[in-house]
Amino acid sequence: MYLYDEFDRILVKERVSEFRDQVARRLSGELTEDEFKPLRLMNGVYLQLHAYMLRTAIPYGTLSSAQLRMLAHVARRYDRGYGHFTTRQNIQYHWIKLEELPDAMADLASVGMHGMQTSGNCVRNITTDQWAGVAPDEIEDPRIWAELVRQHVTLHPEFSFLPRKFKIAVGASSHDRAALAIHDLALRLHRNGAGETGFEVMVGGGLGRTPFLAKTIKPFLHKRDVLSYVEAVLRTYNSFGRRDNIYKARIKILVHELGAEAFAKEVEAEWQSTKDGALALDPAVLAEIAARFTYPDYLKLEDSPSALARARRADRGFDGWMGNSVANHKVPGYAIVTISLKPEGGTPGDATAEQMDAIADLADRYSFGEIRVGHEQNLVLPHVAQRDLPELYRALDAIGLAIANVGLITDIISCPGLDYCSLANARSIPIAQEITRRFSKPDLARNLGRLHINISGCINACGHHHVGHIGILGVEKNGEEFYQITLGGKADENAQLGALIGPAVPYVQVADVIEDIAAAYIELRARPDELFIDTVKRTGVEPFRERVYATR
């Protein structure tokens, strides 16, 4: 956990008081909606179809149990009793009243939380691997760097009015769980030939109507230079990014139009003037931040205790859950547990206040009071003793949260879509719900193996459909909802954009099409353990296209 100090707390409180004043000016009419808009956006407040929406930052997806309880309180007190975890490790409340927003924010501030920079044309919440600090394959904890960058860009005087939003992700593992390639700026910690750790810097990734994967502009950046280099990228973008067309304003377009090499040169020239100045990282500053990340006092426990194997043999439900939702921890005797928020017929990523409270209690009992949020819209208990797993399973099962579908076809990533969002062209949530019903039999989903479905209700791609193994994009045709289907996308270290399989299909056919694709995969796969994504890679989309459109 990162412990806020007095400086962090003062800043959040001052921000709440500023926002209270802005809301008062809006309510009195002193501010027009046009003037208020950029101000509220910078505090995570959107105006949606039915109400204001508040997006609250969960920096790098790490929460304490006290913070999760506060999120539950806000859901209960100011919203309709639930919240929605997003693909950027944030939480959204969709039914907040404008006049109550400052109070909701003050409540959040009491546990160091806020909506700062979760929206607007500024540097957004910094995301990272939800397993940061516990993943066996990471070279160091990326959250320390995410926190350093978070602080640096918070209320940054120069970069609060960028051409468009700016998303940064930090990764430190060989397996990329942070979707680095689809970020405006990605920092990947790795070791160079000399054994030093530093960053590969990638820029210009992003989805939306013009998807691009990020390009490497600096293969190895020394750690001391991370802030000066990030500033150089931001300054170059702030100065030269397009502002004439909102759809061409992201950094990906600037990088594409200039070419990655020319962009890198521009950044390099800027950086040479600043790299040895005030932003050169003082090891004492970094040590101070690192010291405020606390780690649990792990016990010395037996790894894979024999009682666990016995429990698996004795209880089929536990065995299935453990095989699906439990991952290896870097400390022997511990495990990482994912709590799926994708029940059959549910809204992906939604959690009720009661569920949040219950998970906070379980975190206190079994995970040193810590919870993580992943970009797949699930929650994680990051430090569970393996010997406690059977007990934890029973506790989760009792509240309907032992859902063993992590990484399977029903673990769908979805944006809120037309049910909430004023930008959407089509509904997303009912599509996700119908698919989870079609594949609700555990054996059916398990037989299909790892398979990620991503759904976006419009071209803005909040559901990351371009990088779903199966991507579903809602479009509008003559006032009706249609859906384009792509196959073969992925957001990991071998990131790739999916390929379109054919003409868009109407709303009522989407779940049938997904069933056809799943059936085609079963027939096409070379072996039972050839993953869906590998089959698509081997065969291309053609055989899937044939299957889907043969009868349509």
Place this chain on the structure above:
Amino acid sequence: MPLVKAGKIVEDQYVRVEDDAPLPDGVPVLLTAARFLADARDLTERDAPVGVIWPNDRRIAEVAPWIDRLALIALAFPKFKDGRAYSQARLLRERYGFRGELRATGEVLRDQFQFLLRSGFDAFEVKKPADAAVFAEAAARFSVFYQPSADGRLPALRRRLQSVAQDAPVTV
């Protein structure tokens, strides 16, 4: 549009001169970048102060050679959301060492004051009189900052280290 300097509403001493208008003698003038650059050497030798209005889509490095002889540089915020001039301001102050008046013009609202101050502006053509009236209060909205910038204030990262040093136990 009230002009705010050092936290107070003041009278603007500068006369804005159109590109084709004659230059008045003996009074401070504010010129467009095009007019200034066309005749920079002569203009900077006149006996009254000269200022330039620099557009936000032109590289600020172009004005750098004249910085010592310019009394005022006005940067533009054509829209509240257009933040290019923040970068120009920091470059002027931090890289090129401009010490004259740095003025924010255009859509300048109270919610920018602190960002503007921190980027190095010290004069503000404020769009709404109500905002100008509460300048001091709005400018003091935040007392904690995370990043070093043109205003020279110590960022939280540094202040933390100092407070750690101060809090260190003292042996008597």
